[in-house]
Amino acid sequence: MDVSKHTMRPPRIPLFQVKCTDMYPSTLLVAKLLWLVLFFHGTLPVFEVPFLPLVRALDVLRPNSGAITFALQAVFFLGGLALLFNLRPRIACALVGLSLLVLLLGNRTTYRNHIFICACVFLLGAMHRRDERPWLLVWQVAVLYVFSGLNKLWEPDWRSGQFFDAWLGSWVGWYQWGAARFAPGVFGAIMAWGTIVFEMTLGIVFLFHRARAVAIWLAAGFHIGLFVLLEGATFGFFLHNAMILLLAFIPWDLERAGLSVPGKWAGFLRVVLPWADHDGHISAAESADGVWTLRVPGVGEMTGLAALCGTLNRLPVVWIGLVGAVLVAPWYFPRVAIDATLAVILIFGWIAYFPWSAPAPIRQSSPAGAA
């Protein structure tokens, strides 16, 4: 029995659609999520250009700074809305990226790496067509991590470990515990060199398609690890950006996925799936063998928990909900903000990366639920 045929279809909301545009679906999803992070972290009021620009020539605009600022805010805001609701998303994406780039070049006081990475993703993501995997973003991530490692390698205080002693030695308990077990400076040097080697290796591994699943897990673990070990540090909102950016590399199948579910879940899906799957991406049917199975053409077949995560993985409403939870959690749960944020991020990471690294070849003898 095809579950999806017995449902009343709710209206398709463009906010929760990523497959019906000229933009690669995962890139569009990433762009939407990043814009939400930027907006809810108060980026709009930050626009104030030019003020002590990095490009001195922009100072000629200073007499009209009010108009320039308003124009950039309008481009960022309206471009973001267009992106969210799939109105010329590639153009909107490029415009949002340009507004952020002008912000960074036009105001020395607002330069932040977590804003710069967003500008890069918007600009590079806009260059990819719907049928083109985001290879520019692969290179961007590689550049980010390799350059981060190389820059640290160039710093004498990183090579000696002095940076870590100065940064963490006075307030992080586990660091103080570790440092006490070595001669002065040794633990800091171990941490520093470990970070340098890890970042550079991660960036290089990202470039290899076959190793990308490993790289994604390593990157996610790295950023979540920093969040835990540094007592909730998000580095502005770089943590959010990094986790979201990794979604761009999950192969987003353009064909429909086929989901088979045990009978007792069929009724539940009949009600819920139409409200969650605004792309019409998943066709669901009752499973003949009582096993959750997700068949994704060109990717593989997943069963059990992987199938459930793979299904959630392909629903933009889930991502927007999770990102919204991460953004909102600290407001309503200030006492447990770190724990709540971590819990959501871990759920986010599990749903994102587990099924993608687990698919098996599609079995030839099970047509039930196939697209």
Added chain:
Amino acid sequence: MIFLGAQGAAFVRAKFVPTRYFCWAPFDQHTYYLISVTYRGRELGEEEILARYHIPARGHNSRSYAEILHLVHQYERTYGTGEGYTPSVRYMVNGHPERVWTFQSTP
């Protein structure tokens, strides 16, 4: 790829200049700074300094100490030129002894 190449150029440039913009150098240095400004014998308050430079009078920078110094220098050389304000910045990089930088206006 031009955009990525520009980041490569910024990375190379960062090897010759003390600032760290657009080259992916997060947490290369940990700098604590304190900006003081005197004007006609009076020291400006922290809110006045914030209003002038759009950064807190005391804080930290996680990329390079030079970005604070260059920011103050650029302001005094452009928007604040000839006003007679004398800023100085006390800063400590990665736990090393504190250093002091004072803006020198040319006559």
